[in-house]
Amino acid sequence: MNEDRLRSALAASAGDPEAFRVEMADLLGTAWDQELEPFRCAGDGATVRWLHRVS
Incomplete structure (x- = not known):
């Protein structure tokens, strides 16, 4: 997971824990x-x- 994904998660949560x-x-x-x-x-x-094979 990179920094951009963490920032996106933080922004999407809008401060709601x-x-x-x-x-x-x-x-x-x-x-x-x-x-x-x-x-x-x-x-x-x-x-x-x-488990079934998916093609």
Whole structure:
């Protein structure tokens, strides 16, 4: 993440701490982390997600 993206997040939040938290979560890829978490702790009893090839 570069300086321009940080400045953009700060400007988009307009001084609202909650909006800034949301902007930072987006920049840090929190949504991706949440989606990938089941694959990090896979094992017996874990739910299975089938991945399909996209072309």
